[in-house]
Each structure stands twice: as structure tokens, then as C-alpha cells.
Amino acid sequence: MTNRIRIVVVDGHTLTRFGLLGLVSGQADIEIVGDTGLGAEAVELVESVKPDVVVLDTVLPDADGLRIARELRDRYAGLGIVLLTSNGADDTLFRALEIGVSAFVSKTAPIAEVLAGIRHAAVASGSFLASGLGQAYARRKSAVPAPVLSPREAEVLVLLGQGLSVPAIAGRMFVSHSTAKTYVARVYEKLGVSNRAQALMAGLRLGVIRKELASTALKSAQ
Known part of the structure; x- marks a missing residue:
């Protein structure tokens, strides 16, 4: 029997956490080993249960999820980090890429995409997976910089x-x-x-x- 992917969920929305629990319960290769709704508890929880992957909301009640992601990446180079976000703006996506998260997934994404992000993070924590990354790069390349007036x-x-x-x-x-x-x-x-x-x-x-x-x-x- 293969080892299961152990994940921690950090999301301020209780329904989202329970939804992920229900989603994962039907997967033979994934299990949730901890969850919290507060950014202040995230790092300590990860240290305690040592998961393979953290699924983290970008907006938490008490913290910036991207800041928590950066702290986790600085502490745990091999940790898979999946940002689950309701803000799919290009600047948020590129911040996630710069931080070094493993996957950037919209909360409105299909279930298969969420699971793919988790599995990718478990085996390739150092590479970045995001739907629409190519289009975001194209928009950035074609953007005309605003003129700067003195x-x-x-x-x-x-x-x-x-x-x-x-x-x-x-x-x-x-x-x-x-x-x-x-x-x-x-x-x-x-x-x-x-x-x-x-x-x-x-x-x-x-x-x-x-x-x-x-x-x-x-x-x-x-």
C-alpha cells in the first residue's frame, strides 16, 4: 500500500474546511491530518503534525495567507503549498509564484483541479502549477506601462x-x-x-x- 498524502487545511471558512474534508475522504491516497481557520495557528500546526502538503487560503481572518505561505516556504523547503483562493487576479498569482508555492487553485475550480494541485504539491513542491499562468504572462507582456509624469x-x-x-x-x-x-x-x-x-x-x-x-x-x- 502506498503512503497517503498528509495535508493540513488552513482556511477561515468553516464550510470550505468541511468541504475539503468531504472531498478528501473519498480519495484513497489523501488524508487530512489537521485544520485551522487562523493564520496564527498555521505554522505551529505544520510543525506539530508535519504534513506533506498545506492547503492555504490567501485571505485569512487574522493574517495575509501569502505572508503565511512565505513563512512556511522559508521554514520548510520541501513542503507542498497549495494556495486556494477566491482572488484570481494576476498580481496575486505572480506573488504566489515569487513566494515559491507549489500550486495556485481557484476556489471555483473543478474538483479534479483541486485534487491535481494537491497531488502535484506532494511530489513537486518546488515547481509551480496554476491554471491560466500562460494567459497571465501574455497579459503582463502586452500591458503598456502608464506614463510617469514629474x-x-x-x-x-x-x-x-x-x-x-x-x-x-x-x-x-x-x-x-x-x-x-x-x-x-x-x-x-x-x-x-x-x-x-x-x-x-x-x-x-x-x-x-x-x-x-x-x-x-x-x-x-x-
Whole structure:
């Protein structure tokens, strides 16, 4: 008879823990040897029962599950760590990859995927398994970085949002007309726009100017 995969479940939702217990009870090669709903108890529980795999929620009532995962990985290089998450955002996935967890599985994933994550973690704790990893990499590669405005350029964009002309901007910033004109040109260039209305819309997307401010300025520009 082969050894069974011994797992600890760390999840703040009681129903999730009982659901995993029910799921595992039907598997001949997996058994739950401990569970807790608190991150504060996770490391001590792992030390006590020495499981092969920890199934860990990313969001716990008293802790960041990713922080617990990092601590467990630092302590136990060979421990399988499965992050079971309701947050499938790319940044969460890449944080899990960076930490060195074994598998990243959505709570809405099919049962077969959850079990596959556990079994993978038991035999290949140092490799990363995640559904959608390829698509996440593609999104990261195609993402266009947001333009970075200097503090003075951001100030110019806000003043444009207030409806000020170039001469008025020069007066407000205590610079020459030509300097203010240069600042406006730099803002347009960095944002990839050619006029005030486009600059205001870009500033709104970047969060540099408020929606109501942009709306008022756009009306006055029409």
C-alpha cells in the first residue's frame, strides 16, 4: 500500500474546511491530518503534525495567507503549498509564484483541479502549477506601462483640468510663458495626446485629476 498524502487545511471558512474534508475522504491516497481557520495557528500546526502538503487560503481572518505561505516556504523547503483562493487576479498569482508555492487553485475550480494541485504539491513542491499562468504572462507582456509624469508635469495637468490657459498656468506656477508652454508640450507627449480634452481624459484614467474636475473642464473646452 502506498503512503497517503498528509495535508493540513488552513482556511477561515468553516464550510470550505468541511468541504475539503468531504472531498478528501473519498480519495484513497489523501488524508487530512489537521485544520485551522487562523493564520496564527498555521505554522505551529505544520510543525506539530508535519504534513506533506498545506492547503492555504490567501485571505485569512487574522493574517495575509501569502505572508503565511512565505513563512512556511522559508521554514520548510520541501513542503507542498497549495494556495486556494477566491482572488484570481494576476498580481496575486505572480506573488504566489515569487513566494515559491507549489500550486495556485481557484476556489471555483473543478474538483479534479483541486485534487491535481494537491497531488502535484506532494511530489513537486518546488515547481509551480496554476491554471491560466500562460494567459497571465501574455497579459503582463502586452500591458503598456502608464506614463510617469514629474511632479511639475502632474501639476500642469491638474491646472489644465481646472481650465487654465497657458499664460494662466505660467502665472500660477511662477514660471515664464515659454516654460509653461514647454511643460504642457511634455505632458501631451508623455500622454500621447494632442489637445487639452485628450489630456484630461488621460489624466482621469491615470487618477491624476478627479472625474468632476475633468468633466467641468471638458465642458468649458467645447
